[in-house]
Amino acid sequence: MPDNTNKSTSENIGWDPDPSSVSPAIINAINMEIDMYRQSNNPLFLWSALSNIIMLHAHEKEDGQLVVRQEVTIPAEIADYLLRSAFSLTLLGWGQKQKIPITKDWTSKLREASLKTEEALKLVPKVLGLSGKPRTSAFSHLRSHQEMAAQALAYNALVGQGMKADVARQKAFKIFGAEKSDDREEKRVTAGRHFLRGVVKSVLFSKKNR
Structure with a gap:
């Protein structure tokens, strides 16, 4: 599961959109989801918060479907999770079996691809922090x-x-x-x-x- 710094639940999450354009109830719901992640270390709470944040900035097409056409700012806690998850997925794409630290010179630590594509696909839930047995996932x-x-x-x-x-x-x-x-x-x-x-x-x- 991606690393969680486990910040105190009483600490402000550092995400405070313009209250004049967003319902306080929605902001509180998003803050609550991020705090639930802090308490449980379950990234599904972050995915739910991220979905709600992006939907606030989405544009509704004629058919009712939502699309994003503008930049979106997200809380640091979600960005940190996405950084680690995206980096781990990138390593899988490069066929890397060994762990490589997240550093600016990470490409210098790459080795010859040794991970088969079938193996990489099976590891996706793990690098996203979603894996586990049916009763522990x-x-x-x-x-x-x-x-x-x-x-x-x-x-x-x-x-x-x-x-x-x-x-x-x-x-x-x-x-x-x-x-x-x-x-x-x-x-x-x-x-x-x-x-x-x-x-x-x-x-x-x-x-x-x-």
Whole structure:
């Protein structure tokens, strides 16, 4: 998985578009996605943030499809991930098996191509930070975070309505048809609430320091 500097979630991401032209809700959503990446190290959050940022600058054609016809500024965190991913893909294109540091003179370290094209194709998910077994891939990890967050939101809502914590936890856990397990219920709902608190705290701090 591409290197992540794991910056503090309370640090401003350094991306602040003109608020007069962009909805604050959209800006907060993008900031939240980048912060989720910081917490989880899952690059799918960055891809989602990047998609939303580019769509803000896209032009709608007559058929409704979006296209980009102007320069787009992106946060440094996304640019850093793209740098490492693009460099790794470039090395695969050059048939390089060994790792080469990202330096300005990287071409001087190239060796004769020894990686077959079939092998290079199989390594693409890895260099993008998306590989893993079905239950440990970036996609499974993202789905797990989505489920935990949804369970935590349901739990908070039920408790807010006056339901006892243990009953609310059981009901929230059944949202996705999970098998009953008191220990697992508590761990997932607690993890989801902790995840949400970290994201909300970061977004509020980011808004405060703009």
